[in-house]
Amino acid sequence: xxxxxxxxxxxxxxxxxxxxxxxxxxxxxxxxxxxxxxxxxxxxxxxxxxxxxxxxxxxxxxxxxxxxxxxxxxxxxxxxxxxxxxxxxxxxxxxxxxxxxxxxxxxxxxxxxxxxxxxxxxxxxxxxxxxxxxxxxxxxxxxxxxxxxxxxxxxxxxxxxxxxxxxxxxxxxxxxxxxxxxxxxxxxxxxxxxxxxxxxxxxxxxxxxxxxxxxxxxxxxxxxxxxxxxxxxxxxxxxxxxxxxxxxxxxxxxxxxxxxxxxxxxxxxxxxxxxx
Numbered sequence: 468x469x470x471x472x473x474x475x476x477x478x479x480x481x482x483x484x485x486x487x488x489x490x491x492x493x494x495x496x497x498x499x500x501x502x503x504x505x506x507x508x509x510x511x512x513x514x515x516x517x518x519x520x521x522x523x524x525x526x527x528x529x530x531x532x533x534x535x536x537x538x539x540x541x542x543x544x545x546x547x548x549x550x551x552x553x554x555x556x557x558x559x560x561x562x563x564x565x566x567x568x569x570x571x572x573x574x575x576x577x578x579x580x581x582x583x584x585x586x587x588x589x590x591x592x593x594x595x596x597x598x599x600x601x602x603x604x605x606x607x608x609x610x611x612x613x614x615x616x617x618x619x620x621x622x623x624x625x626x627x628x629x630x631x632x633x634x635x636x637x638x639x640x641x642x643x644x645x646x647x648x649x650x651x652x653x654x655x656x657x658x659x660x661x662x663x664x665x666x667x668x669x670x671x672x673x674x675x676x677x678x679x680x681x682x683x684x685x686x687x688x689x690x691x692x693x694x695x696x697x698x699x700x701x702x703x704x705x706x707x708x709x710x711x712x713x714x715x716x717x718x719x720x721x722x723x724x725x726x727x728x729x730x731x732x733x734x735x736x737x738x739x740x741x742x743x
Contacts, residue, residue, distance in 0.1 A: 469497045469644050474577035476570050477505045477539050480591050482583035485618040487546045492620040494552040501554040503543045506569045507532045509562040528592045566593055567600045574605045584735050586614040598732045602713045608641035608742045613735045622648040626706035628697050629654050629667045634712025638742040642710045646679045653704055654683045657696045694730025713743035
């Protein structure tokens with residue numbers, strides 16, 4: 468099993484070098500086709516305030532992405548050609564002002580999608596909750612890069628969060644191509660009492676049959692949320708990549724109750740692979 472079609476979302480312009488760098492590494496490692504996707508969003512139309520008033524049209528975001536297109540095309544195509552990777556570039560000239568909608572529509576035929584988190588302190592036209600909305604709707608494994616700092620894809624130490632749920636199981640098996648490349652995959656549970664057997668023993672045995680070296684670790688939350696606990700553990704164990712199930716019955720419940728998905732994406736400091 469390997470990733471053979473990788474969709475790369477190129478709309479987070481400030482993170483373009485990091486996005487392209489990770490795509491190059493994945494393309495070379497898995498001999499994969501890289502499909503670049505760039506969305507030029509439609510104008511935002513705001514209704515008038517009363518009878519007879521003219522709607523307000525906001526087109527600054529569309530103009531920004533139109534102006535950035537030559538740069539995106541040049542940098543993406545030059546990098547792909549330099550590495551002799553199989554690639555294509557899709558430009559979506561959308562009538563929808565929400566970029567995430569078009570990216571979701573183009574995600575379903577990919578093995579893996581690579582996106583960047585959005586810097587909420589310095590937004591560049593992409594919706595600030597792009598990652599949350601995309602991960603929960605894409606139906607495919609999503610690799611999310613942090614919104615700041617240099618990113619180099621390393622696969623030596625991978626940490627997976629396990630709570631014996633549908634989402635965590637799917638995330639682990641969606642990440643198998645990465646786990647097979649790792650030197651160590653650490654399966655982390657939070658606040659689990661062993662009751663005579665190791666927590667996560669079953670999933671560890673399943674990965675062992677794939678020749679993946681694993682170690683099971685139970686960590687205490689010490690009063691923190693699960694999201695905080697997992698990010699602390701990833702830092703403590705020097706995880707290069709964090710693999711998690713994305714949770715939430717609806718975006719509304721995630722917003723009200725917080726949740727692992729929301730917290731991790733809001734405080735992401737390393738590459739994470741999520742599946743829902």
